[in-house]
Amino acid sequence: MWRCPLGLLLLLPLAGHLALGAQQGRGRRELAPGLHLRGIRDAGGRYCQEQDLCCRGRADDCALPYLGAICYCDLFCNRTVSDCCPDFWDFCLGVPPPFPPIQGCMHGGRIYPVLGTYWDNCNRCWQAGNHSAFWGMTLDEGIRYRLGTIRPSSSVMNMHEIYTVLNPGEVLPTAFEASEKWPNLIHEPLDQGNCAGSWAFSTAAVASDRVSIHSLGHMTPVLSPQNLLSCDTHQQQGCRGGRLDGAWWFLRRRGVVSDHCYPFSGRERDEAGPAPPCMMHSRAMGRGKRQATAHCPNSYVNNNDIYQVTPVYRLGSNDKEIMKELMENGPVQALMEVHEDFFLYKGGIYSHTPVSLGRPERYRRHGTHSVKITGWGEETLPDGRTLKYWTAANSWGPAWGERGHFRIVRGVNECDIESFVLGVWGRVGMEDMGHH
Incomplete structure (x- = not known):
């Protein structure tokens, strides 16, 4: 094709x-x-x-x-x-x-x-378009400032996969969207601006949806990427990149507050500028739960509840296993390679188009990114063939792609999107089900 x-x-x-x-x-x-x-x-x-x-x-x-x-x-x-x-x-x-x-x-x-x-x-x-957010940026700057997930180490990439077994005769639907199964619990795409912090944004996005789903809607926070960017500093580099395993460790052991409490401070391209200091710490309060030790950095909000998750788990890279996990437990996090043409995506079912193969190296750079997969579908082409796709939320704001989302070919590990997929459970106790 x-x-x-x-x-x-x-x-x-x-x-x-x-x-x-x-x-x-x-x-x-x-x-x-x-x-x-x-x-x-x-x-x-x-x-x-x-x-x-x-x-x-x-x-x-x-x-x-x-x-x-x-x-x-x-x-x-x-x-x-x-x-x-x-x-x-x-x-x-x-x-x-x-x-x-x-x-x-x-x-x-x-x-x-x-x-x-x-x-x-x-x-x-698929359609391409001109995104005003990228005007004046070179490809090198796009890769440096708009991505920000460091490819996991070999030990993390070799993390044991949890295999989801489909029951004999079980048939998954041809289309699924998390926001239809869980209305009002799936949050809109975030915008990381020129902060290479997709490691924090995709983690916060998946955790927000899963805490909402697993608390049966009693808690529906938009979790704070800034809390991760500023406070998860062990082997992480804030707006200059970070690791997914470190982000999930922090969410499990320390927890984060809501985005309302600790809003994104943004960061323009200032490599020399210091990262904003951590404004929110937590302490143990028994049974593995944590509570904040400070007021919200945002003075208009008092609710400084700490949200946590259980240990993260890796899914098998078979698309059926990812689909079953997504349909049963909520959106998942995926690593992907971003190539030069992805910045121009406007709509349709994306697959990398190597139009710049003959160009100098500077036009063919790519980098590692992370996104939230929210569903899947398929489209019948006029010649009768079926094109299967994932739907996913990016963190480049609502003006990019299909209202901040994109579709990408499913089942062939396009841009490595099926190679490292993670799920997690929101840490929700009975007491959380009552007072929120």
Whole structure:
């Protein structure tokens, strides 16, 4: 099946700043449209190279047709940016472009522009789009600031799996969504901003849902990622990355408060800045339970109850086992590899599209992330084949993807999403069932 969403980098509306600052009085070229003002870059790319054009100085005739407009291959381009041909920098100057190209898809010798869904042999592509949260960011920065789960050590990856056995003849439904089985107990996607803390956000998200489900709705907290980011400091790096096993250990042994009590402080890209200090500690109160030793850092909230979980367990990587666990006990946490095209996901059933295979290494970087799987489904393609998928919540806010969620191909370990899946039980006693 051919899938066509773009590849490369996070999209920039950008060179507008450069072009608008160019010298006035450019005569005829003043009329040239600002090809790059909205970050438009043609994936075809080989304009100057195909014509072997690289004119010295400013030569207005050193131009080629470009997507219904004109682009230039003369050295004056270097000062204007907005009307250069896509390969001017690579071919004429031998340097990377001043901003990353947005790739289209090459298929059958034809280039398909970005931001669309195309049909070929009756197979559907997933859709890509431009996310304003990523404007001005390079792929390297996206991987450094928007992910943040450190791949588990070999000893953790070898953690004993709990195998869920399907009863003889047991048939799982073709579609399931946790929010339909447990209305009002499944929380909306979070937003980690430019904090590489998906280790804390996905852990808090899964624990929030599971505490709510296992307390039969008596407790429905949105648990605090900031509590983990600031206080779980043993071999963790806060907004510069962390480990899932350490996060779950902290939730079991120390516990965290709600997000209302200890809200996310956010963190812009300041590598040198100190991490916010821990504002919430807990002490043992018998029978393994904990209580807070401080008031909420947020002065408007008094409820500083500590929420805990039981020991985390790892599921088998068979999709049927993951499905059964999800349907019986609630959303699960999954590790996944994020590639360059995932940042551009807007809708549909995602699978990694290696459109940047021929590009330099800097366009093909990827990193480890963690998300909350909430359900599954399948879609019948027009040619009669069935495409199975997971539904999952990301932590890039509601504007990304399908209202903060995404769908990804199921059953083939796409992007390693089935390789390390964790479940946990909320620690709920009889006393918790009454006073909340």
